Amino acid sequence: MSRPKEAGMAIPESSELLPAAPLLLTTEEVRLLWAFVHGDIMNAAMRTWLRASLGFCPRHTWAYAVVEIELWEAGVGARGGHQPFDVSVLYEFLARDFARRLALPHGWGRRPEAVLMPSRRCYLCTQLEVPLKDGFALGYANSNSASLAAEANLLLHTRRWCEATADEWSGRACPACLGLGGDGFPCRAHLAERVRVGAADDGALAASSRMLASLADRLADLSASMTASGQPADAETEASWVEVLGFFAGWRFPAFLAGLTDASAAE
Template identity: 70%
Template sequence: MAVPDRFGLLPAGPLLLTTEETRLLWAFVHGDIMDAAVRSWLRASLGFCPRHTWAYAVVEIELWEAGVGGRGGHQPFDVCVLYEDLCRTLSARLGRPRGWGRRAEAALVPSRRCYLCAQLAGAPREGFALGYANSNSAALAAEANLLRHTRRWCEATADEWAPAACPACLGAAAGAAAGTHDDGARLCRLHLAEAVRRVAGDDARAGALLSAASARLASSAQGLTVLARSMTAAGAPADARTEASWIEALGFFGGWQFPAFLAGIRADGAP
């Protein structure tokens, strides 16, 4: 399995989900997400770690074959519902005045461990794994790892999300060292936390970075609401901008290396 960088971000490449990750995520899509205690865990953990942020979308998009709305399946419906909540919650938290003595970047740092990583640590690792409704998790993992539908989503919407993607992540995706990037409106959560740490003591600068991120998250939440509606029976089809909103949201929380890899994007803009 590829090793994350010092920010915890993924290298540019396929995820290669294990059978156990697929089994747990497939069960998550079918049930855990509805649980109030899990929702509050996910708010505290700011969603999943970067790997499981994208793994969650891959499992839903690749494996969920039937669906309503114009696409009829292979769409990130649960992902939209969860990340609409996370974007709205974090946007509000970043917009609030910081408590006395709290670090400026505190709201960007998870206060709980990734829910999937915690389950993996306590789960059996070997043997034939029966998953949700007795599904064969090894076969599901092999199918998910083809990334057919996720790649199609990332490629088809790249014109919309790539200009707004974190420049530090795209630099890393291209194999370049992530340099000093100052663009608070585009930085992912991890590079934004680093940028805010760098301007420690300059409250005005830190505040500007955080309020740019807050505004961006509020707009992502709106896009996700409309996109989720397009996946329901009565929903109107979404435009290209809206279709990209789930990638923007997951890119903020889990970094952009994975969609950039799938869409074949490099930091210099070359295909």
């Protein structure tokens, strides 16, 4: 079993944006994320950590969505299972929180580009460094993590979601992530880069803040559509989870799944 390479203290190497390629999750990544989906997400201390770390690193942001979408087979709402419910709830919270911070980039005692970067490491990356006891760890409710990883890595349902919603989000994707033109908002990492080189000012941060606040409203509608009493979501709402993860973790992975780019264009 290999683990993602990591380096440095504040920002792990896996904070780099993903290439346009499959994730190929390890058994241990799937075991930890499957447990996270089933409980840790609700923990108040975990929310505090995730606020500081701006969610997960790019790899584990998309891995989190893949694990929920591929492995959660039953649900309520029109679709039933294989939908990003936990993802929408968590990232609505993170998008609203981050929108508030971006609206006041100088009000937090930090340089604007620092506001755009995590101040704490990805929780999953830290957990992957904890040695397994006797080389063995139980999956959530005794699940077989190796077979769950094999199932998740097929990406069947995540690919279907990305393909089905691509017409909505492709025009709003970060142009720098995909090497395309277009007038989409930069993702968090590319916005930070623009601030660093003086190509984005407080007005750009305020515009991203407004975009995130309205995205959070769509995420609220999306998670409501996955509850027993919720209304079915329209196409724009269905795309909201791809857009929020694209902002926080870059767009190459969903673009790859939707066939908008290919592995040869990675990096």
